[in-house]
Amino acid sequence: MTLFSTLLKQLSIKDFFDMGIVAFMIYQVLKIVKGTRAIQVLLGMVFLAILYFLGINYNLYTVNWILEHFFDYIFIIFIVIFQDQLRAALATVGTGRKMFNFFDRSPVNYDLEEVIKSVTALSKERTGALIVVERKNGLQNYIDTGTVLDAQVHSDLIYSIFQTISPLHDGAIILRAGKILAAGCFLPLSKNIEIDRHFGTRHRAALGISEVSDAIVIIVSEETGKIKLCYNGEFLYCHNENELRVLLKKAWSGKRLDSQTHLTGQGV
Template sequence: MNYFADLTWKESIKDVIDILIVTYIMYKLILLVRGTRAVQLLKGILFLVVIWALSTWLNLYTLKWLMNQMFTFGVVAVFIIFQPELRRGLEQLGRGKLFGRSTAASDEELTVLIGEIIKSVNYLSRRKIGALVVFERETGLNDYTESGIQMQSLVSSELMINIFIPNTPLHDGAVIIQGKQISAAACYLPLSENPFISKELGTRHRAAIGITEVADAICLVVSEETGQVSLAMNGQVVRDIKEESLIAKLYEELRPTSNLNKKNNWTSFWKRKGGTK
């Protein structure tokens, strides 16, 4: 009470500015973590904090002692676990990108983007040129873009075709699209270890399924053996998807407006189209 009674208007303005600055920095740090797989780790840490709070409230001495021991070494563990994110944040701060603007695509930009993707996919499919294209959504893919060649280029069918032409420097690997831009090419993706995947599927399809198992990304695959176009999502893949269905699904999943039933819609869509795990 004495603090508020003695508070002057100058100190009030200073405190408000201080709170706003800290809030903005925390917001940007959350966006930075959101761009990686660290969000799952944060959920695990939050779960441990809840367990610690319950053990303290209920006087569960043994569990409380165990949680206290974990938190004693937890500070060091946090720096080890979040080392990639901390390094990325310092690099972006040095480049002046930590407080950059979002690159999310608007509805009009999404229409152009999908049109260019469909043109390139049709061209590659007719000529049986293999391709692997990943669309980032809520879960960031910065961990994987760093494994490839940085591009930061607007999406065009000509550029996409040139990237995947055989025997060129960028053709071997995945193209990752973040928002309205090609973020990187020749990226390495995790291969799925699902033992129930069809033996007919090669490395590209396994990589497409693998990235959708660890993130909520959407992945397009063009087979160099058959020229078929496949769509992978949520660890499942629809093979030989038709152009109309592909366009509709890309619009549905990549549109900026949220849809709470997307996962259920995809499951029914996958079953109707005869998807393969």
């Protein structure tokens, strides 16, 4: 107890503030890697740290030499390994809360019913579709890869874009503030090697854009006609029009989606 009291006397408010910032940063890193393969990499690094500690205590000179050089560049290695996670984290800085209102884009209440109507029609005809709804993280770099439309959101327009005879049916359409900004856009493919092997390019692209942004993605399977929502790196089934409406509104408002609707990897 004396040691603890002595330690408290030597610590100032600045030290507690410093430790609080570090603890918050570690917590955010753990939130980012939770549920991804990155957590396995972190566990591997912890194993190397334990090995390094044992090497020092038991004079394992070769192991110590290798690990000393490894940990000399630990920050560079960390950035290279977790570049995707760091990019996603930096993209969300200032958008998760109201503390940076100047950069915050308020949700626009445009008519999602037009989207739902077109998706339902495409699903019945088993016509593949990929629709990205931009939220707070800007998607301009992906918009630039497609054909600029800057048209009002309308179910007939969305429906016609994804018809196989349309020159823009390949790729995704990106929506922002009640407008279809571009069609035929190329999205980043997910690097998640654990994704179901039955998923094609459309699903991998949907997962990829949701991993690097807070966008909401709607997918219509060309093979089965099933509708899926991709949000925050997860797929969710939409068994009917009403369920799609509920999930869209929840995702748009930033609410936590029901984990019971997550895909099990069956019936793609």
